[in-house]
Amino acid sequence: MTAYLDHAATTPMLPAALAAMTEQLAVVGNASSLHRTGRAARRVIEESRERIAKAVGARPSEIVFTSGGTESDNLALKGTYRARRETDPGRARLVVGATEHHAVLDSVEYLVRHEGAHVTWVEPTSDGLVEPAAVRAAIERDPGTVALVSVMWANNEVGVIQDVAGVAAVAHEHGIPIHTDAVQAVGHVPVDFAVSGADLMTITGHKLGGPIGVGALVARRDAKLLPLTHGGGQERQLRSGTLDTPAIAGFAVAVEQSVAMMPAEATRVAGLRDDLITRAQAIEPDIRVGGRWVPCDTTQRLPGNAHLIVPGCDGDSLLYLLDAAGIACSTGSACQAGVPRPSHVLLAMGVPESDARGALRLTLGHTSTSEDVEAFLAALPAAIDRARRARVATAS
Amino acid sequence: MRVVAAMSGGVDSAVAAARMLDAGHEVVGVHLALSQSAATLRESARGCCTIEDAGDARRVADRLGIPFYVWDMAERFKRDVVDDFVAEYAAGRTPNPCLRCNEKIKFAALLDKAVALGFDAVATGHYAQIVRTPDGRRELHRALDPAKDQSYVLGVLDAEQLARAFFPLGDTCKPQVREEAADRGFYVARKPDSHDICFIADGDTRGWLERALEVRPGEIVDTDGAVVGEHRGAFAYTVGQRRGLRLSRPAPDGEPRYVVEVRTAANQVVVGTAELLGIDAITGDHARWCGQAPEGVVRVGAQVRAHGEEVPAQAWADGDRVQVRLAGRIRGVAPGQSVVLYDGTRVVGSATIASARLDRSRDAAEPMSST
Numbered sequence: 065m066t067a068y069l070d071h072a073a074t075t076p077m078l079p080a081a082l083a084a085m086t087e088q089l090a091v092v093g094n095a096s097s098l099h100r101t102g103r104a105a106r107r108v109i110e111e112s113r114e115r116i117a118k119a120v121g122a123r124p125s126e127i128v129f130t131s132g133g134t135e136s137d138n139l140a141l142k143g144t145y146r147a148r149r150e151t152d153p154g155r156a157r158l159v160v161g162a163t164e165h166h167a168v169l170d171s172v173e174y175l176v177r178h179e180g181a182h183v184t185w186v187e188p189t190s191d192g193l194v195e196p197a198a199v200r201a202a203i204e205r206d207p208g209t210v211a212l213v214s215v216m217w218a219n220n221e222v223g224v225i226q227d228v229a230g231v232a233a234v235a236h237e238h239g240i241p242i243h244t245d246a247v248q249a250v251g252h253v254p255v256d257f258a259v260s261g262a263d264l265m266t267i268t269g270h271k272l273g274g275p276i277g278v279g280a281l282v283a284r285r286d287a288k289l290l291p292l293t294h295g296g297g298q299e300r301q302l303r304s305g306t307l308d309t310p311a312i313a314g315f316a317v318a319v320e321q322s323v324a325m326m327p328a329e330a331t332r333v334a335g336l337r338d339d340l341i342t343r344a345q346a347i348e349p350d351i352r353v354g355g356r357w358v359p360c361d362t363t364q365r366l367p368g369n370a371h372l373i374v375p376g377c378d379g380d381s382l383l384y385l386l387d388a389a390g391i392a393c394s395t396g397s398a399c400q401a402g403v404p405r406p407s408h409v410l411l412a413m414g415v416p417e418s419d420a421r422g423a424l425r426l427t428l429g430h431t432s433t434s435e436d437v438e439a440f441l442a443a444l445p446a447a448i449d450r451a452r453r454a455r456v457a458t459a460s
Numbered sequence: 461m462r463v464v465a466a467m468s469g470g471v472d473s474a475v476a477a478a479r480m481l482d483a484g485h486e487v488v489g490v491h492l493a494l495s496q497s498a499a500t501l502r503e504s505a506r507g508c509c510t511i512e513d514a515g516d517a518r519r520v521a522d523r524l525g526i527p528f529y530v531w532d533m534a535e536r537f538k539r540d541v542v543d544d545f546v547a548e549y550a551a552g553r554t555p556n557p558c559l560r561c562n563e564k565i566k567f568a569a570l571l572d573k574a575v576a577l578g579f580d581a582v583a584t585g586h587y588a589q590i591v592r593t594p595d596g597r598r599e600l601h602r603a604l605d606p607a608k609d610q611s612y613v614l615g616v617l618d619a620e621q622l623a624r625a626f627f628p629l630g631d632t633c634k635p636q637v638r639e640e641a642a643d644r645g646f647y648v649a650r651k652p653d654s655h656d657i658c659f660i661a662d663g664d665t666r667g668w669l670e671r672a673l674e675v676r677p678g679e680i681v682d683t684d685g686a687v688v689g690e691h692r693g694a695f696a697y698t699v700g701q702r703r704g705l706r707l708s709r710p711a712p713d714g715e716p717r718y719v720v721e722v723r724t725a726a727n728q729v730v731v732g733t734a735e736l737l738g739i740d741a742i743t744g745d746h747a748r749w750c751g752q753a754p755e756g757v758v759r760v761g762a763q764v765r766a767h768g769e770e771v772p773a774q775a776w777a778d779g780d781r782v783q784v785r786l787a788g789r790i791r792g793v794a795p796g797q798s799v800v801l802y803d804g805t806r807v808v809g810s811a812t813i814a815s816a817r818l819d820r821s822r823d824a825a826e827p828m829s830s831t
Contacts, residue, residue, distance in 0.1 A: 381577060384488075384529055403493045403532040450577050457572035458536070 067439040069393045071271075071368055071429030072220055072248060078273035078318050078430070085275055085314030095307045096296060105309045112316030119323040120246075120267065121256030122282045128299045129312055132279035133247040135292075136266035137167035139281050139302065140243040141214060143289030144264065145175050148211040151288070155211040157182045159202045159235075161194040161226070162412040164216050165245055166398050167266075169408070172214075186215070190414050191356035192222045196230035207238040217246035217265075218253065221396040221409045221425060222355025223369025225253060232261030241287060247271055247279075251322030252366055253330065263287045267319070269311065273430060274318030278311035325430070333428050334360065334367035340426060340437045341370050347445055350375045354396075354410055354423060368428035371396060373415065374448060377422040378458075380404045381451035386424075389443035396425030422451075461580040462486045463626065466566060467520065467528070469513030471641045471648045472585030472629055474520040478644055479628035480583045481524055488579070489521035489528040492570060494537040495659065516648050523645060533569050540564040542659055546672045549695040552722035553796025556613070556766065557657055559810070563616035563748070571624055581624040586610045589630030590622060591806075598622045600750045600807040605633040612766050615800035615810035616748045666696045678727035680707065683720070683736065691729045694722050700737055700792025707731070718792075738789035741819040744782040744799050744811025753777045753809070760801040760808055762786060764793050775801055775808075782811040785819065 068076075077085075093105030110124070117124040130136045141158070148155045160172055162185040175181035184202045188194050194215050203210055213235040218225045228244045235242040243264035249255050251272030257265050264287055268279035283289065283302070295304030322329075338359045345351050354371035356364050374382060379395030386393055397407035410420040426440065465477035467489045481487045491514045514530055521528035541561050548555035571582045587603035588611040600622055603609040617625065629637055641649035660668045673695055680689035689707040691697060701719040711717055711733075718737055721730040742762070747753070754777055761770035762784050772787040784799060793816040801808040 380529065380531070381573075384527070385577065387527060388488075403530050403534075453576035454573045457576040458533075458569055 065390055065439075067391050067436040068431065069391060069426040069428060069436060069440060071432070072223075072366075072425065072427035073394055074270045074276060075273055075429040076431050077270075077275060077314070078321050080321055081274050081314040081318035084317040085310045088310035088313045091309075093309060095309060096298065105307075108309050108313050109307050112312045115316040116267075116280065116319045119319045120250060120265075120282060121258045121260075122265075123285075125300075126257070126282050126284060128281045128283050128302050129307060130279050130281055130303055131277055132270070133165070133245065133266050133268035134167040136268070136279050136281040137165065137243075137245055138171050139289065139292055140264040140266060140283075141168060141171040141212065142175060142292060143302070144212045144241060144243065144287070145179070145181060146290045147288040149179075150290070154209055156180055157184060157206070157209040157211060159184045159186060159199060159210055159213045159240075161186050161188065161215045163188050163192060163194065163219055163221075163224075163409040164214065165220055165247070168214055168216070168245055181211075182209070188224075188413055192219060192224035192354070192409070192413050193356065194226055194231070196227055196234045199231050200234045203234065203238055203240065207240070210238065210240045213240055213242040215242070215244060217244045217249035217255065218366050219355065219409060220248050221407055221423075222371045222413075223248070223366035223427075224355040225249070225364055225366065228260045228262060232263075236261060248366060251319065251326060252368065253362065254326070255323075257282050264289075269315040269318060272318050272322040274315040275311045278308055278315045280315075322430070329430060330362040330367040333430075333432060334362045336428050336432055336434060336437050337368060337370050339434070340428075340440065341372070343437075343441050344370075344372055344444060347441065348374065348448055352419075354413070354415070366427075368432070370426040370428070372424045372426065373410070373419050374422045374424060374451070375419055376455055377448060377451035378404075378455050379421060379423045381454045382422070382424050382447050385447035385450055386440070386443055389439075389447065391440050391443055393440075394425045394427075396423050462488075462578060464488055464490050464570070464574040464579050464582045465526075466570060466582055466584045467491050467517035468585070468654075469516035469520075469648065469651075470585065470654060471638060471646065471651055472587075473517070474585070474646050474648055475637050475641050475644070476583055476585040476626075476628045477520065477526070478524055478640075478646075480626060481526065483628075487524070487526050487583075489517060489524070489526050490570070490574075491517040491528070491530045492537075492565070493530050493532045494534055494565070516651065520646055520648060531570070531573065533565060536569045537561070537565055537659075540569075545657075546669070548796050549669055550673055550724065551796075552694060552724035554698045554794040555796045555812075556798050557659075558613040558766070559616045559798050562614055567617055567621040567625060571621065575624070581626055583626035583628060585629055586614060586627045587629055587634075588614050588627045588807075589805075590625065590627060597751060601630070602802070602805040602807075603627075603630045608634045610766075611802075611807050612763055612798070612800050615750070615798065615807050617750060618748060619751045622750060669693075669695055676727055678729070680705065680729045680731055682711075682717075683730060683732045688717075688731065694724050694727050694729055697722050697729045699794035705731060734791065737791040739791075739793050739816040739818050740786040740789045742782075742784040742786070742793065742799055742816045743814050744784065745780060745814045746812045747777060747780055747782045747809060748811070749777075749809035750807045758803070758808070760784075760803055763800045763802065764790065764797055764813065770802060773801075781814070782809070789818070 093101045095105040095109045113124045113127045215231045232242045241263035244262045245266045247268045250267045263284045265282040270276040291302045293304045352373045406420040463485045467473045545557045587608040589601040591599045602611045656663045675693040679687045688709045697719045717731040720732040720736045757776045760775050762773040763770045775784045797813050800810040
């Protein structure tokens, strides 16, 4: 038996989403075809678009289907940067949170390296919060040069929820569009695109019970951006390519259901999270929580995110030992060729590098139970003990 | 037992892991990330520790259904192997980094971490055999396949390290290992063997050293001190080397000249005739014994390079040093190389060659007492 505590990596599909997707897999139809079969596919797509739009507070025409979060982030960053520079070459600066996902960070780095972009990283507080005031300071250094602001809705490592509306208000004071990566947020905390004021928002299927390989960029009708892919002109000319009807059907059901279940589910999952954190700290008082955590709260931190920093341990040792004990979790940070690197999120928050290497991300979701938490807590003491010995053994 | 199978991504370590699993052990595959730039792609067939190698190892682990992890030992590898390699060359010696890696990384850093995490042993794809004696000790022996024998590079392992080592391929010839890999459906069955030094991907050691060390040209002199040419950095020359000297003056006797000494302090390379290369006495330091240090003088076979001949010799321990008297002369022994001592197929121990010379007193008097 595996206790699956890695829902932020990907979460099991909701049965209704699976059913909707498999139903469509058996049906032929290209939504761009003009005949009856094509029209049937088109209808599934458009109904899915409407369901998703309604669930996230957007208009159907604002939903641009993509292959997932990474593509949506790339489209938002590169597409906006290129469109803005085309009309005003002086707007080459990107104001971006330092704790963003690599899909944003690396898109920015690409634009800096290859297309003359400049970047101002907005450093977070030690709690992981990228404050609107800090964004303001970054913009007001030279407002006329900013092409785009990008600040994520909820962090994938430490689960901190940002004040997107506050950031959007600051950006809009200067007429600057804002993108937010809401991949971890939708279906877990309330997300309303219109109310947030964001111009662009990334969402994806597989973090909320939908299939892997489908997502969307929610883009205001007046958002100026150029496409990355060219071809059939689907999705407002922004994302050419035959639409994946089965995946989109499953995606829509998952968004709708996860958003509907959220109020009750957030409370339930946050209860498990708080239990996990407090009891882990009871086992090992040195354990600290990465990012702001307030027990019972579901508005400042993702309900399912427990991020533990275990001093004296390497996260990859803990991960192996827990894996061997049937616990699936993550160190939270991206790896390079399988080699874990200290998390840029924790380093930006001012966590010392040796502590950052001891990070463990446990993320709960719709299939999580108290048994999963018990299994983790049962395996934790021995894992910490051995991981500490391994750190000592390799330090010499 | 719970065993870490060190998996490089090559065919040997793949079959070794499979055999450990077949033998009933609980096996976890570990790939060591040793390169400073782990994310690079392979540039030639020779490199290792690239993304592709880690991926190849992962594919084998997946087929075997065993857990697989990448352990980052790049920092330790740089400190204990690469920096040491550079420092040795800078000091005019010719090191073998594979012995160093086995001593400091595979059977130290890796083994220690594995033991701390609850494992009992490390298994690798080295061609060497471990033989258990009736009284429970473990001896290191040459592999069955003389063409692949790697006991030389394992000669640095002590009894404690051997007690936690497995070499499942020692009793098999390489072609059979490839066949077995193919039978097991391993995609790496036909992957070329790795050669040379893993962290010098293109095999150009001199070019690599020129980038790592400051190149200070200097004099090439003959044994009388006369300048006969110019060198491009003394570190690039090894005792016994003939090629690439480009001497400005031909030797008066018309005989070829070889490097007979590298004097780093004076930044000089000394050349002489082939005759001067012959040596029959070696002093080694950093002695490592695969078990108890021998008492008194023992008859051994001495091997001074990875695939070199074994020469009959007598040897005795001298504190941290080893003295070796060879039965005949051998040529081209450079300080920094390792001398590994054998008793039959058994590895007795090893040492790093500090100096090698012709013992001219031997004709006059027998310097050794025998036990």
